[in-house]
Amino acid sequence: MLEELSIRNYALIDSITLSFRPGFNVLSGETGAGKSIIVGSLSFLLGGKAETDVIRSGCDEASVSASLSVKNNNSDVTDWLKARDIECEENTVIVRRNIKSTGKGSIFIQNIPVTRQDLTEFMALLFDLHGQHNHESLLRKDSHRRYLDRFAGLENEVKSFTKIFLELTDKRKTMESSLKSEREREERLEILNYAVDEITKASIQAGETRELENEAQKLTSFEKLAGYISIAAENFIDGGNSILSLARKSKNALDSAFTVDSSLGEINRRFENLYYEAEDIAGEFRAYRDGLNYDPKRLEIVNERLSLLYKLKKKYTGLKTTFDTQAGSEEEVILNYKVNAEAEIEALCSAEENRDKLKTEISALEKTIIAKAQGLREKRTAASEKLSKLITGVLKNLGMPNARFQTTIIPKKNEGQTSFGPYGAEDVEFLISANTGEPLKDLAKIASGGELSRVMLAIKTALLTEENTGKNSGESEGVETLVFDEIDTGIGGEVALKVGEYLTKIGKFKQIFCVTHLASIAVRADNHFKVEKRTEGGRTYTGIGPLSEDGRKKEIARMLAGDAGDAALAHANDLMLKYGASTEGSR
Secondary structure: OEEEEEEEEEOOEEEEEEEOOOOEEEEEOOOOOOHHHHHHHHHHHOOOOOOHHHEOOOOOEEEEEEEEEOOOOOHHHHHHHHHOOOOOEOOEEEEEEEEEOOOOEEEEEOOEEOOHHHHHHHHOOOEEEEOOOOOOHHHOHHHHHHHHHHHHOOHHHHHHHHHHHHHHHHHHHHHHHHOOOHHHHHHHHHHHHHHHHHHHHHOOOOOHHHHHHHHHHHHHOHHHHHHHHHHHHHHHOOOOOOHHHHHHHHHHHHHHHHHHOHHHHHHHHHHHHHHHHHHHHHHHHHHHHHHOOOOHHHHHHHHHHHHHHHHHHHHHHOOOOOOOOOOOOHHHHHHHHHHHHHHHHHHHHHHHHHHHHHHHHHHHHHHHHHHHHHHHHHHHHHHHHHHHHHHHHHHHHOOOOOOEEEEEEEEOEEOOEEOOEOOEOEEEEEEEEOOOOOOOEEHHHOOOHHHHHHHHHHHHHHHOOHHHHHHOOHHHOOOOEEEEOOOOOOOOHHHHHHHHHHHHHHHOOOEEEEEOOOHHHHOOOOEEEEEEEEEEOOEEEEEEEEOOHHHHHHHHHHHHHOOOOHHHHHHHHHHHHHOOOOOOOOO
16 A cells, blocks of 8 residues: 655656555646646656656656555565565565666665566556556456456465466476486486586585685785785884884883872873783784795695686586576585586486386376366356456446456467466456447557546456455455546546446555546545645646645535535535545545
């Protein structure tokens, strides 16, 4: 859920920070006030394309940030964050995006930099934005199957199917590998055994490359190092005027002074500590100097060893094994290859022994997956008919009286044979005919953003019908915030009242944002925000804020009659009372 939205230097917006609550939120305002700017800034935060012309004139960058609360049961979001080592602190996620006048920008989720693709993927788990053909799950055909499965209460059954499908896929890959020709197997074993033998003989130790590089540098620059040490020794420990000699004389003098003036006790104690520390350092320094020795043979040994390590790393970093996990330091990359090669050798050697067992397991899994796929298809087919009728009925109430919605089940085929994917043996696609006599088309070909928004409203309504929520609470999970921008396009009267009614119903389960010009929709809102444009100091600004009781009544009156006269105010008050909105201001 969107809790707070901050916008800086975006289009006509200077700086605003808004707090939002659950339920049905309405944004209204005069034409040209900047409602599209608010939606545009949110689209920018959802991963929309960024252009430098959105930066406010005279500014170097625009930024949008949001504080999002995440439900505990939203496993899609928590799993996504966990996979990227991003913490969801106290069920809150902070998302920030900016764009500079140079065209460069940055994106952060919880102060972790991410790509635009990551942002789009993450925000799609929390938001659906409808009306501008951006960020709409309706236009992604892979989401149609999820909507149908959620409606049918099949989500857990599909997860079980996916688990079996992945297990079967892994076992088939293992079988395919085991069925390679004996010659290929022997060649592979020869390569792997040679690699294991070569790495074993090298006796690689973790961290030794860095140590050897440091030693090589020391030996290569030994003459310089010896010179520096000689200078340091002369000034520190050698001769009567060295630091240590002068410190010793000073200590003796201070000891004598202390016998005359006891107030020097603290100074004497501190100097004594300093002197003993210097002596300790001198001891270590002498040991280092005395042990300093140039050994050209050792340099040759070190360089040869480094050359071997570099060769092995170059050789085995790019190679893959069946059990490949390339990671870690330079030595770990080589040692990991050895471990993985040994595992593959073992697998290749035991492949023949395990083949019969593997065949039996694959056969059992295939029977299971066929049965489960058949069960899913039957339930999806039955649910698709019900969902199609339900959505078509809602669309008629939403001003699309001739609309025909169809949930199509498309069997997966491969060379004429039934094939399986991770979610079953069929794809699901939503089709619609908006007008009588028109053929069914995919949703992406709907020209009107308002129509597309109403289709999503109908789907959400279907998913939240009383009978469906009674058997499946899945719709309480997943996307938590829906934004409708053009849903009132071309409608009015009873249709507008129905749109408001459905939005209110969904608002009990989801956070809804609706940009509207219609009072009959705005009057049902739980929270009402007004977008306004003002001019100050020769510059234009767009602002937005929540309305008080009086402000809301005036805004609904304006939406009804174009002004806030007595008659319009009375009508606004009657509507607010009739349709259940609070007359004490936005909740």
